[in-house]
Amino acid sequence: MSNNILVTGGAGYIGAITAWELVRAGYSVVALDNLSKGHREALPPDIPFVEGDIGDPKVVEEVLNVHKVGQVIHFAAFSLVGESVAQPWIYFENNLVKGTRFIETCVRNGVKNFVLSSTAAVYGDPVQVPIPETHPLRPKNPYGFSKLGLENVLESYHQTHGLNVAFLRYFNAAGADATGEIGEDHDPETHLIPIIFQTALKKREKVFVFGGDYDTPDGTAIRDYIHVTDLARAHIAVLEGMEKGLSHHAYNLGIGRGYSVLEVIREAQEVCGHEIPYEVAGRRAGDPPVLVADNRRFLDTFDWRPAYDSLRAILRTAWQWHKNYADGYAGGGDDAV
Numbered sequence: 001m002s003n004n005i006l007v008t009g010g011a012g013y014i015g016a017i018t019a020w021e022l023v024r025a026g027y028s029v030v031a032l033d034n035l036s037k038g039h040r041e042a043l044p045p046d047i048p049f050v051e052g053d054i055g056d057p058k059v060v061e062e063v064l065n066v067h068k069v070g071q072v073i074h075f076a077a078f079s080l081v082g083e084s085v086a087q088p089w090i091y092f093e094n095n096l097v098k099g100t101r102f103i104e105t106c107v108r109n110g111v112k113n114f115v116l117s118s119t120a121a122v123y124g125d126p127v128q129v130p131i132p133e134t135h136p137l138r139p140k141n142p143y144g145f146s147k148l149g150l151e152n153v154l155e156s157y158h159q160t161h162g163l164n165v166a167f168l169r170y171f172n173a174a175g176a177d178a179t180g181e182i183g184e185d186h187d188p189e190t191h192l193i194p195i196i197f198q199t200a201l202k203k204r205e206k207v208f209v210f211g212g213d214y215d216t217p218d219g220t221a222i223r224d225y226i227h228v229t230d231l232a233r234a235h236i237a238v239l240e241g242m243e244k245g246l247s248h249h250a251y252n253l254g255i256g257r258g259y260s261v262l263e264v265i266r267e268a269q270e271v272c273g274h275e276i277p278y279e280v281a282g283r284r285a286g287d288p289p290v291l292v293a294d295n296r297r298f299l300d301t302f303d304w305r306p307a308y309d310s311l312r313a314i315l316r317t318a319w320q321w322h323k324n325y326a327d328g329y330a331g332g333g334d335d336a337v
């Protein structure tokens with residue numbers, strides 16, 4: 001059996017950077033993406049790319065067999081909490097129904113190792129901070145439920161078919177590839193750091209700070225920002241662990257330190273040298289006040305340490321990307337003609 005790696009959602013933000021890191025580490029990779037959200041330009045140009053849907057067993061079967069896939073990293077999913085609250089069904093259909101069909105097709109076609117892109121949203125409002133993996137799983141929105149559902153489906157295939165599974169529960173992915181050429185480009189953009197830098201670039205008038213009355217030192221919400229390249233490398237560490245016998249587990253991926261929205265704005269001002277106007281507005285529905293990872297399980301299990309261990313280092317890479325691609329991939333790089 002071959003051990004080539006399939007990356008679904010490979011044209012998305014985290015998927016593309018993981019594909020690049022896999023290629024840089026010498027792995028053989030194929031990417032599958034329906035391009036509903038992703039950008040073909042984000043992918044390494046030399047790897048096979050299939051435009052198709054994870055919910056289409058024919059396409060998936062062909063990809064798995066033609067490219068002799070033995071391992072999967074599954075990113076393809078919708079991931080906006082607010083949208084999931086407004087339209088639960090599209091999250092359950094896209095993430096859970098299609099995701100389950102995709103897993104079944106993988107198992108029937110000889111996939112042995114399966115890494116799921118999961119989320120801190122499976123925990124809901126924390127009753128303990130930093131949050132360990134043993135924290136109660138009580139999602140507060142359909143997005144979190146859809147990911148928790150997939151974790152359970154995978155756990156079941158682990159029990160019945162011996163599929164090696166890992167659920168990587170990301171906290172807040174941030175930053176860009178060190179080249180400044182691959183980064184975050186969502187439409188619509190809802191994430192804090194891109195919005196801050198779009199404001200610095202005068203694409204927006206100001207940042208609306210969602211909530212100034214949380215029970216936190218400055219009243220704004222606290223998040224654990226982890227660099228996207230560190231996240232990508234964590235997936236590689238897990239696949240390598242599976243080759244050595246790791247069979248099933250959930251892992252938090254964060255750097256274990258939280259920053260408030262106002263701290264992020266202040267640090268970003270230092271990094272880009274522009275003033276960033278902001279206005280404190282009401283809370284955003286569904287936002288927990290504090291999300292910080294207890295990441296000890298991952299640190300204890302794998303030979304992995306975050307290369308970007310400060311918010312400033314993460315923000316520098318994000319700023320580089322936003323300067324280069326102020327209008328996202330469609331606008332081309334700063335040297336595009």
Ligand code: UFG
Nearest residue numbers: 079119120121190191192195208209210221223261284287
């Ligand atoms: N925020 C603002 N203003 C903005 C955008 C965000 O104040 O314009 C705040 C949010 O309220 C939150 C923090 O900045 O407190 C970070 O918000 P992001 O939207 O950047 O990220 P989230 O923490 O909401 O989302 C992340 C992942 C999701 C995941 C979620 C789990 O991006 O995929 O954590 O709660 F579902």
